[in-house]
Amino acid sequence: DAKTTQPPSMDCAEGRAANLPxxxxxxxxxxxxxxxxxxxxxxxxxxxxxxxNNETNEMASLIITEDRKSSTLILPHATxxxxxxxxxxxxxxxxxxxxxxxxxxxxxx
Amino acid sequence: xxxxxxxxxxxxxxxxxxVKIECRSLDFQATTMFWYRQFPKxxxxxxxxxxxxSKATYEQGVEKDKFLINHASLxxxxxxxxxAHPEDSSFYICSARESQVxxxxxxxxxxxxxxxx
Numbered sequence: 001d002a003k004t005t006q007p008p009s010m011d012c013a014e015g016r017a018a019n020l021p022x023x024x025x026x027x028x029x030x031x032x033x034x035x036x037x038x039x040x041x042x043x044x045x046x047x048x049x050x051x052x053n054n055e056t057n058e059m060a061s062l063i064i065t066e067d068r069k070s071s072t073l074i075l076p077h078a079t080x081x082x083x084x085x086x087x088x089x090x091x092x093x094x095x096x097x098x099x100x101x102x103x104x105x106x107x108x109x
Numbered sequence: 110x111x112x113x114x115x116x117x118x119x120x121x122x123x124x125x126x127x128v129k130i131e132c133r134s135l136d137f138q139a140t141t142m143f144w145y146r147q148f149p150k151x152x153x154x155x156x157x158x159x160x161x162x163s164k165a166t167y168e169q170g171v172e173k174d175k176f177l178i179n180h181a182s183l184x185x186x187x188x189x190x191x192x193a194h195p196e197d198s199s200f201y202i203c204s205a206r207e208s209q210v211x212x213x214x215x216x217x218x219x220x221x222x223x224x225x226x
Contacts, residue, residue: 034214038153041200042220043113043115043202043204043218043220044204044217046215046216046217049212051212087152096141097143097155097204097215099153099154099155100152101152
């Protein structure tokens, strides 16, 4: 499974959009991009995933570049409860998920 | 949505004893479940893949005789930490994906915080 690179930390003002980038330049054609988040002392929570088209659900939007080498997770209106570590993972099929170091997002009042 | 339940959420045990952690998929079947360990301020580290009806597959550096995994049914996997020592104190998390469904999300349990004293 391809490796991902994320900034270690980001801040976002409450109510503003949080844009979390992820680089996955070695992604292969059949690998999906998954995003999870982990709030302190809890198990990871699934957010969204996609292959090549942009995706949106009730939690977030996922924008994948045309060459699929990077993506951005967008939380449209960040709240204090969105403070968490966000993990971007690329993998295929039913394989296990290997977690990188993620981005620690802090939403500031 | 699909739910994975993990029990217990917290456990304190004495050094040298064994601890069993259960992971259940509540509304779906999971041929495969995964066990992770997370130390403070670190990311999740995959320990092993639990396969229903067969032996688990362990990641490099994880002692299979110390971390016993049993996946007796399509909805239950257990991790037993044998002869626990203080260095085994950690946050243990399981996850599962619905069987036969490709490229779908994994669901995680709420984690078990193990403290060995």
